[in-house]
Amino acid sequence: MSRIVGIDLGTTNSLVAYMAGDFPRVIPDADGHVLLPSVVAFTPDGILVGETAKRQLVRHPAQTIYSVKRFMGRGYEDVKAELRYFPFRLEPSQEIVRIQVGDRAVTPPEVSALILKALKERAEAHLGEPVTKAVITVPAYFNDSQRQATKDAGRLAGLEVLRIVNEPTAASLAYGLHRLKRGTVAVYDLGGGTFDISILKVQDGIFEVLATSGNTHLGGDDFDRALVDWFLADVLARHGVDLGRDPEAMQELRLGAEAAKCRLSFDERTVLTIPFPQHGLTYRREIARAELEALIEPLVAETLGPCRLALADARLQAAQIDEVVLVGGSTRIPLVRRRVQELFGKVPHSQLNPDEVVALGAAVQAHILAGGITDMLLLDVTPLSLGIETLGGVMSVLIPRNTTIPTSAKEMFTTSADGQTVVDMHVLQGERELAKDNRSLARFELRGIDPMAAGMPRIEVTFLVDANGILQVQAKELRTGKAASVEVKPSYGLTDAEVERMVEESFAHAEEDVTSRLLIEARNEADTVIRATERALGQGRHLIDGDEAERIGGALATLLGVRDGNDRDSIRGATERLNQATLHLAEALMDAALKEALASKPVTEVLEKTES
Amino acid sequence: MSIKADYFEVFGLARKLEIDPEELQRRFYEMSRRVHPDFFQTGTPAEQAGSLQRSALVNRAYRTLRDLVSRVEYLIQLEEGRETKEGAAGIKPEAPGDLLAEMLEVQEALQEAKADGLDEAARERVKAEHARLLEWRAVEEDGLRALAREWDAVGDGDGNREALLERMKRVLAARAYLNTVINDLGEALGGEAQNHVSHRRH
Numbered sequence: 172m173s174r175i176v177g178i179d180l181g182t183t184n185s186l187v188a189y190m191a192g193d194f195p196r197v198i199p200d201a202d203g204h205v206l207l208p209s210v211v212a213f214t215p216d217g218i219l220v221g222e223t224a225k226r227q228l229v230r231h232p233a234q235t236i237y238s239v240k241r242f243m244g245r246g247y248e249d250v251k252a253e254l255r256y257f258p259f260r261l262e263p264s265q266e267i268v269r270i271q272v273g274d275r276a277v278t279p280p281e282v283s284a285l286i287l288k289a290l291k292e293r294a295e296a297h298l299g300e301p302v303t304k305a306v307i308t309v310p311a312y313f314n315d316s317q318r319q320a321t322k323d324a325g326r327l328a329g330l331e332v333l334r335i336v337n338e339p340t341a342a343s344l345a346y347g348l349h350r351l352k353r354g355t356v357a358v359y360d361l362g363g364g365t366f367d368i369s370i371l372k373v374q375d376g377i378f379e380v381l382a383t384s385g386n387t388h389l390g391g392d393d394f395d396r397a398l399v400d401w402f403l404a405d406v407l408a409r410h411g412v413d414l415g416r417d418p419e420a421m422q423e424l425r426l427g428a429e430a431a432k433c434r435l436s437f438d439e440r441t442v443l444t445i446p447f448p449q450h451g452l453t454y455r456r457e458i459a460r461a462e463l464e465a466l467i468e469p470l471v472a473e474t475l476g477p478c479r480l481a482l483a484d485a486r487l488q489a490a491q492i493d494e495v496v497l498v499g500g501s502t503r504i505p506l507v508r509r510r511v512q513e514l515f516g517k518v519p520h521s522q523l524n525p526d527e528v529v530a531l532g533a534a535v536q537a538h539i540l541a542g543g544i545t546d547m548l549l550l551d552v553t554p555l556s557l558g559i560e561t562l563g564g565v566m567s568v569l570i571p572r573n574t575t576i577p578t579s580a581k582e583m584f585t586t587s588a589d590g591q592t593v594v595d596m597h598v599l600q601g602e603r604e605l606a607k608d609n610r611s612l613a614r615f616e617l618r619g620i621d622p623m624a625a626g627m628p629r630i631e632v633t634f635l636v637d638a639n640g641i642l643q644v645q646a647k648e649l650r651t652g653k654a655a656s657v658e659v660k661p662s663y664g665l666t667d668a669e670v671e672r673m674v675e676e677s678f679a680h681a682e683e684d685v686t687s688r689l690l691i692e693a694r695n696e697a698d699t700v701i702r703a704t705e706r707a708l709g710q711g712r713h714l715i716d717g718d719e720a721e722r723i724g725g726a727l728a729t730l731l732g733v734r735d736g737n738d739r740d741s742i743r744g745a746t747e748r749l750n751q752a753t754l755h756l757a758e759a760l761m762d763a764a765l766k767e768a769l770a771s772k773p774v775t776e777v778l779e780k781t782e783s
Numbered sequence: 784m785s786i787k788a789d790y791f792e793v794f795g796l797a798r799k800l801e802i803d804p805e806e807l808q809r810r811f812y813e814m815s816r817r818v819h820p821d822f823f824q825t826g827t828p829a830e831q832a833g834s835l836q837r838s839a840l841v842n843r844a845y846r847t848l849r850d851l852v853s854r855v856e857y858l859i860q861l862e863e864g865r866e867t868k869e870g871a872a873g874i875k876p877e878a879p880g881d882l883l884a885e886m887l888e889v890q891e892a893l894q895e896a897k898a899d900g901l902d903e904a905a906r907e908r909v910k911a912e913h914a915r916l917l918e919w920r921a922v923e924e925d926g927l928r929a930l931a932r933e934w935d936a937v938g939d940g941d942g943n944r945e946a947l948l949e950r951m952k953r954v955l956a957a958r959a960y961l962n963t964v965i966n967d968l969g970e971a972l973g974g975e976a977q978n979h980v981s982h983r984r985h
Contacts, residue, residue, distance in 0.1 A: 333824060377812045540824040548819055550842075575842040577820065577835050637835060638820045703827040750828045757829035761837055764817040769795040771813055 175304040175333060175541050176294050177341075177533025180283060180321065182240040182364030182390060183500065185209050186530035187290040189298065190543065195345060195534035197527050198297045206526060207293070210237045211285045213272040220289040228426065232258030232418040234272050238392055239286075241364045242268045242279040243324075244316030246663045253388075256396055256425075258418040267663050280320045280665060281673065284327035291328060305330045306537040308529050310365040311337035312385030312554045314600045315612045315642050316663050322641065323670050333540050335639040338362070339369035340380055340551055341532030342498040345523060348373050354493035355381075357481075359511050359519065360529075361474060362499035364390040368478045370485040370492070376546045382484035382573045383554050384477035389470065391432075391501040397466045398428040402443070405456060412450050420447055435460045436503045464506045471510050478514055484573050495519040500526050550575050553636050560597040560606040569634055572602065576636050584630040584646075590622040594630060594655075598642065611662040617646045617655040630655060686739075693742045697734050700746050701727065704753055707760060714759040726752040789861055790844035798861070800854060800931035811845040852958070855927060855951050858934075862948055882957050886964050889916075893971060901971065913968040920961045927954045 177188045177195070184206040188197045197205045204222070212224035212235040219227060227235045236259055242250055247264050254261060260271040269276040287307075294302045307330075309321050318335050325332035339358035348356055353374045360367040367385035371378055402424055403415050414420040427445050434441040439460050446453040482489060497519045501507060511519050523531070538544050553576050558568040569580040584594050594617040601609030620628050629649040636642055646655040660666070665673075704727055712720060730745040791798050794810045816822075818841060823834040847857050889912060896905040930951050937943050 334821075375812070377815070379812075539821055542822075542825060545822070548816060548821060550815060550819075574846060577839040578842050578846075579836075579839040635835070635839060638838075699825070700827050703825060703830065707827060707830065753827050754829045757827055757833045760830065761818060761833040765793075765814055765837065765841075768814040768817045769810065 173304060174298065174300065174302065175306060175537035176291075176302055177530055177535070177537045178287065178290055178305050178307045179338070179341075179530035179533060180240065180287065180307055180309070180324070181209055181529075182238050182362055182392065183209060184363070184526065185286050185290060186527060187294045188527075188530040188534035189294065190534050190538040195531040195538075197530055198294050200293050201296070207286065207289060208237075209240065209286050210235060211239070211282050212236075213275075213277075218285060220285050229419055229422045232422045233260065235259070236270060236272065236277075236282050238364055239270075239279050239282045241388065241392070242270070243283065244314065244318070244320040244663055245279075249663075256399075258422060267661075267665060278665065280324040280327060280670075283321065283324035287324055287328035287330060291330060303329065303331055304333055304537075306334045306336055306533045306540065307332055308336050308338045308341050308533045310360070310362070310385060310387055311339050311367040311369050311380075311383040311551075312365070312387050313337075313640075314387075314555055314610055315557075315640070316610070316661060317387065318639060318641050319661065319664050322639070323665050326670055327673055334536060335641065336533055336536050336549070337367070337369065337380075337383070337551055337640075338365075338529045339367045339383070339496075339498060340371070340378065340549055341536060342496060342523075342528045343369075343371055343373070343378055343532065344535040344547070344549065345528045345532035346496055346520065348378070348494065348496075351494070355485075355487060355491060356494045356496060357478075357492045357515060358496045358498060359474075359478070359502065360385075360498035361501040361507060362390050363501070364388065364392045366390060366474050366477070368474070368481045370481050370487065377548050377550065379550045379575070380552045381487070382481040383552055384481040384484070385554070386473065386477060389473055390499070391429075393470050394432055394463075394467045394501065394504075395425055395429045397470065398432055398463065399424050401466055402428060402454070402456065406452075406454055410450075410452050410454070412447075412452065414447070414450070417449070420450070423447070431458060432463060433503075435463050436505060460505070467504075467506065471504075471507055474507075475510065475514060489515050492517070497521045498525055498528055551638070551640070552576060553578070553640050555600045555610075556602055557598070557600050557612075557634065557636065557642065558609075560599060564606045565604060566599050566601070566606045566609050570636060574636075576640055577638050579633055579635040582632050582634070584617065584628075584632055585626050586620065586623070586628050587625055589625050591625065592620045592622055593618050594620065596632065596644075598634075598644070612642065613662055613664075614660045615644055616658040616660075618658060619653070619655050620648055621651055621653070623650075690737065690739050690742075693739045693746070694734060697730055697742050697746045700749055701730060701734070704749060707753060707756055711756055711760040711763065714763060715756055719755060723749070723752045723756065788840075790847050790857060791861075793841060793844040794848065796848075798858065799935045800851070800858060801935050802848060802854070804849060807845070807849060811841065814841045851924075851927065851931065852955070855931065856955060859948055859952060859955075862944075879953065879957065882960060886960050889964055890967065893967060897971060906972070909968055909971055913965065913972065916961055916965050916968065920958060920965065923954050923958050923961065927951065927958075930954065 174189060179186045186197050186205055186207065188195050199205045207221045208225040210221065210224040210228065212219040212227035212231060214227065214231065214234065224235060228237065245268055247261060247268055250268065262269045262271055262276060267278050269278055270282065291302050305325060307321055307325055309318055321335060322332045339360040342360065343356055343358050351373045356371045356373055358369045358371065365385065365387045366389040367383065369383040370381045372381055406412055406414055414424060423445050427443050431441050431443045440457060442455065442457045444453065444455045492515050495511060495515045495517055497508070497511065502521065502525050508519065536549065539547055552573045553570060554572060556568045556572045557570040558566045559582065561567045569582060570578055586594060596615040597606065598612045598615060599606055599609040600612050603609050617630055620630065631647050631649055633645045634642060635645070644657050646657050648655055704723065708723065726749040730749050733741045733745050736742065794807060796802065818834050818837040820831065820834050820838055823830050847853050893909065896909060899905065930947060934947050937947065
């Protein structure tokens, strides 16, 4: 399997890392920088990403997009309140957010895709080989739409996203906590725009997340805003000028505030000096750490509620936490460290660079998926309860929050009118009682139900949350045994068809040969199934009879025969037929593995044996 | 073991209510190591789908069995499903009438106290009521544990089984009503008195 990289797609900065031998390593750009500012500038001369884009912030604020992560999977109504802090324009809409840059409108996944593409190219230049597969991290508290948006971004960037991993859990992998024989860990992750707390139980290489909580709109950006508002009031009081109306000045002030905030993590006092020639003044102001702390204290306090909630959900007291790990750039702030230490009553770990630890953990998870590590396993949870809207606008919970994923739930549906062939479902995520107070994820239409009298059809709908924390819905009519087709209308996301169209357009832009690219993809897929089938036959030949082995052999031979041809459809068809032929073998192998697990000795004995 | 196994069978356990949590966790981890999708990334699509389904089953089974209350609820579903052949129907609990009446009284008293602005004295009364109900719930849960031990002791085909199931159902129902009122009182107190946010589906 080709190399899988780990990517931390951050609000402020993004990074890419890979496994160099036994250790994860972040990949620098040609100038040696590992942090890629998550900034994209749409200039008349083309699109800039990273440091060069960041330099456009002051001169071209309306065309330069930063902190796009705050808009991922969101609706206009969700972000309306904070738009005054952003120089770029958003189109009011009921669906996915669209950002207006010049004469075009772009969606957050498209902007994120440009950042991911820059990281992909950086990794390819460093490793000297094509990079097509990635693990991407997201805040643990991201909902389904936000995760799906991140996955879409990866696909638009030409990356196969093998896994979406939660940032705090990724960080715990990087910390080498698996050396902990047994213990409980709290990961406090305060980044540029998001806050997460995760409580884990670590035992013999298993990282079991017990509970997670957070706020996807709380981070360093909010500290900067508190500081900017303070400076704005100060300029108005002392110079009688309202800089709030000048987008360029606001960007200068924001960048100045951010830098001052960072300096105050190490110095007791600092001075901010910004010339505003267009307003005939130079703003100079000394600020003390205590003043910054007074401004951000309520925001820092906001992180403690989710910490207590996560502890309660994990059924633990703060004193029962063995290790506390700090992640995210905002945990450099002394006030944050003090508050965390007070809450848990112990000095938190901060040996690893809080900016890099998530990307390093993503690289470790990528290595696990590639089969390079077999003794570590992450069992994560879904952060928010998932349910459907029922009569009276009430949310009925199907999968409660903090349920270990993958998980599934079944629900029965029927029709309310005679001859009805379509049934609607409204899927929600959140903790509130009323549907309207929760996040609308999508509306599903179950189609193809045979016309029957009202209430007769028995449609069994399976809600499956995969290891990425992303929902899949399947439906079956039990009387006829027929699968109903499920049409998804994401509330704040792109449809599959839209993503598909964007991918095709991006090919057109890159002037790549779409046909040859798709042919290569089909061959790669065929190779994966061929290799996996050969392995499965090696492991499970004794589980199937001669006829079945012959059928699989036949399908395998057919695929091998067409694999090198140029007909994409016949390659894909033969791949699918081989996969179908191996269905039963796969089931048999899986069940044999479970049987083996039951018969096995306690893990500790097994580990001792393999180590000796 | 197949995808159709019940949660006890998933972990190779007899249909008994006393389960050693350490042993259950050991089996859960061991099975996760064999079926988690992380280990099938290089597998056929069929293997990936199979691993996803089994992993979800193992996780659901663990979540249900690790907690006594959900374990009893599940056992009742299984036992009733087996007898009526109607599959896992929900539990339609019936709480003792006097408990129901008393809970209604507590609720009414709370509503009145809230309507009067919940002064210091009223807060103290609500707090005391909250503590009393928490204790009551603990007594019910002890009762459930005792019934669980009885269940494990009676053999298959014993006439006491049905009666035991009924008694467990009554305890579950009483506990559910207590929970509702405990949550309401806790909410009125501003959350600080709530020990666990209840997030189970009733």
